[in-house]
Amino acid sequence: MSAVVVLAAGQGSRMRSGTPKVLHPLGGRSMLGHVLAAAAPLGAEQTVVVVGSGREAVTAHLAQIAPLALPVVQEQQNGSGHAAAVALDAVPGLSGAVLIVNGDAPLLRTSTVQALVEAHRAAGDLLTVLTATVPDPTGLGRIVRDEQGRVTAIVEERDATDEQRAITEVNAGVYVGDAASVREALTRVGAANDQGEQYLTDVLGLLVGDGRPVGGHRAADAADTLGCNDQRELAARRRTLNDRVLDDLMRAGVTVVDPDTTWVDVTVEVAADAVLQPGTQLLGATVVATGAVVGPDTTLTDCEVGEGARVVRTHAELAVVGPDVSVGPFAYLRPGTRLARGSKVGTFVETKNASLGEGSKIPHLSYVGDATIGEGTNIGAATVFVNYDGVAKHHTTIGSHARTGADNMFVAPVTVGDGAYTAAGSVITDDVPAGAMGVARAKQRNVAGWVGRRRPGTPAADAAAASSTPPPADDQQGPQS
Incomplete structure (x- = not known):
């Protein structure tokens, strides 16, 4: 693996927090930390992290958890395609396979990433996208395959036909591809969409249009591909992650x-x-x-x-x-x-x-x-x-x-x-x-009758008087006749 590119420049406005989205913690690491930990066993020669919103905090955190990673600034957040282009421009001599992954996927596991890379190498594709089959694909990009099962397109829901909306296999936002081919395709990605942004998904469409080999690999566990966009989703990801940890411990x-x-x-x-x-x-x-x-x-x-x-x-x-x-x-x-x-x-x-x-x-x-x-x-x-x-x-x-x-x-x-x-x-x-x-204390001194003299008529004085020992019987009698 030549390089890992982590896209971590997003503002994460739906988190409603002053903390950059990828720095929110769960399970002992930040979201970014979990993604880097999942990719680390791949042994990439270079790790590039694209930063933007909250770049100072993200860069400082990166220096603590992955000091060898290269932070690259995306001055304007113009979409995932633009972020990937910024990352690849920072390492112009890069060749070979590059993994591109979002920084807000804290449940991503090493086994899933390794399986994606192995499938990519085995098929000999120029680009392979990680996919997941989910019960409710609403709002997610659909994976369109041909009769041979090869990926032909990623269609966003707003652009999908009714037939395509019924597809439950979706884009997980993780790609592995040939660095040179991805770099060249990114130069052709346009921004003719509602957001005016360049999307990484368009790279796949361009390569398919060129007749280049493109593939898709389904994640064994769809939960691995879940992103995190607001505090509710963050709480849900914490629960899933904790359940995994406890399950491993109990086993x-x-x-x-x-x-x-x-x-x-x-x-x-x-x-x-x-x-x-x-x-x-x-x-x-x-x-x-x-x-x-x-x-x-x-x-x-x-x-x-x-x-x-x-x-x-x-x-x-x-x-x-x-x-x-x-x-x-x-x-x-x-x-x-x-x-x-x-x-x-x-x-x-x-x-x-x-x-x-x-x-x-x-x-x-x-x-x-x-x-x-x-x-x-x-x-x-x-x-x-x-x-x-x-x-x-x-x-x-x-x-x-x-x-x-x-x-x-x-x-x-x-x-x-x-x-x-x-x-x-x-x-x-x-x-x-x-x-x-x-021994370092003063000798005790008892002041007899203090309560009766200083606190007369109080319950304490009455109790003290009642508990006083009466004089002997002989002293209570008068002279004997």
């Missing part, structure tokens, strides 16, 4: 309890015998190992989940959850969190840039940021790692087999040694040596 041995509420990006890896509970979203480069249970109601972005781990009702990003770790419910793992084997992050715990050693626990109601915690340590409830002084972040280190009390504050930078304890309610500002008890 590979992953348990998906409720596919209707489970969303997994195409870039995610899930091993056999993992379980995805309802309401789970696995996004980006997330990897889930065998035996892990994720969900319900969990969103993981660019995370790693080890074997046998359980992550329940959790939101996590750029976190590493080791084997046999327990997370949640209602936990928030922020970037830089690393949880070693058998550790635990419990209910209403937030972590950030924190490393938790093997078997260590942060059971509940705590914030742990910029910290290293050794193995076998327990962090008491309602603990806060005070890591920010208003200007810079500072680090806290808690050793192995330490026990920190409830309602502690560790004011970084500070270190608590191995085997050390800290008392409940302490604000730890100085290092605690190994094996020591850190």
Whole structure:
């Protein structure tokens, strides 16, 4: 394959969005990203992407996902034929087969594109168009074939006869052809139509008129050819793509309890015998190992989940959850969190840039940021790692087999040694040596009778009076006669 040309210059006005049409995301990639991923295994010598509307954003995105691709600007959007001509003019020395595909076909699969290319080569045609058979062809260009089954024309619905409108085989908008022949035919494409644009479909008609060999290849799955023109269609394509991903996972041995509420990006890896509970979203480069249970109601972005781990009702990003770790419910793992084997992050715990050693626990109601915690340590409830002084972040280190009390504050930078304890309610500002008890709290003082004096007549004062211990019986009697 000499080249792949992706037509991505359209405005996409029906999307009603400031985001360029081909940059709308689904399944972990942009629409453009999906098209490029489908074509990448062809090993084309050159990939050309025609940009126009929103060119700055599209070009910047292209630099991230396909830095070797060549962006070419179509200054005025004068139709698909004009876009293809602009692309081929940018690579004047191109020869051999070129694949031309629209940038808004996110369901296109590599297998479909490869089958099209193979059919083109086997038939020896100058141009082969991808087609699809659909139940409702309304609004789509019809594929007209002769008695031998060869494609003779692509007829738009407005130009079709009643007989042609009954045809259910339609143009999928993907072509593979000889670069020189396509280039020459494009010079003859006119713009005598309602839109005043040059259409790529006219290339096929010109080659047929020249008596040149032209063919058509039907896609095995018509869904592969579906475009995306508005937000409703985008939602439908997301559902189709997600169904495909989940179907592949389940066939590979992953348990998906409720596919209707489970969303997994195409870039995610899930091993056999993992379980995805309802309401789970696995996004980006997330990897889930065998035996892990994720969900319900969990969103993981660019995370790693080890074997046998359980992550329940959790939101996590750029976190590493080791084997046999327990997370949640209602936990928030922020970037830089690393949880070693058998550790635990419990209910209403937030972590950030924190490393938790093997078997260590942060059971509940705590914030742990910029910290290293050794193995076998327990962090008491309602603990806060005070890591920010208003200007810079500072680090806290808690050793192995330490026990920190409830309602502690560790004011970084500070270190608590191995085997050390800290008392409940302490604000730890100085290092605690190994094996020591850190106590940093004021001594309790009880002010007797305060409520009765300061809050007389209140329910609290009445309750206090009623619960007061009466004096001994002898003290209540007068002198003995």
